[in-house]
Amino acid sequence: NAGVMQNPRHLVRRRGQEARLRCSPMKGHSHVYWYRQLPEEGLKFMVYLQKENIIDESGMPKERFSAEFPKEGPSILRIQQVVRGDSAAYFCASSPRGREGRGYTFGSGTRLTVV
């Protein structure tokens, strides 16, 4: 079982470019969560998705950020027109179903640097 796979591990973008972060959940997991970690901070929830559905996007900025989890393929977190403040580590986690009290499995994150 390969675990939660995130790529790329590091991503550098110039201001105004688009960033696309990918997350492949563990085999058999149909629930994906995205978190953002700013320097010296804990992780902050962004969005919770099931296949083809956004369940909770209460942590997503209203503009420039979007997420999807298509029927086939990885989950994608897209940031349009990146700014310096978007520089952070972005983590994906997955679980086999909702209401999972075991705590879900995290990927190793993508570190986005905006220059």
Place this chain on the structure above:
Amino acid sequence: AQTVTQSQPEMSVQEAETVTLSCTYDTSESDYYLFWYKQPPSRQMILVIRQEAYKQQNATENRFSVNFQKAAKSFSLKISDSQLGDAAMYFCAYRSGTQGGSEKLVFGKGTKLTVNP
């Protein structure tokens, strides 16, 4: 909204000694889960231990144990016989267990643990 507070930004411990990391939380829910995650320099988030709020018995995992005080809303992590590999950031996290409640984890800001040889 639930909040999680870790009041110790940094802690240090001598190898083979015991250290306790503090965590308090605020919630109006009665059903929830609490977690401690470890984040080494590799950045990987590793689940260390979890506690269900309805269980009175404190969770233990080998050298890691918790002191869960529900009335005080306190959830501290004790690491016994500390090892160099325990050096990392440690995050306390909360998740609702209420039907219809939020699926998200709420994290504290973390405690950086240094283990001295």
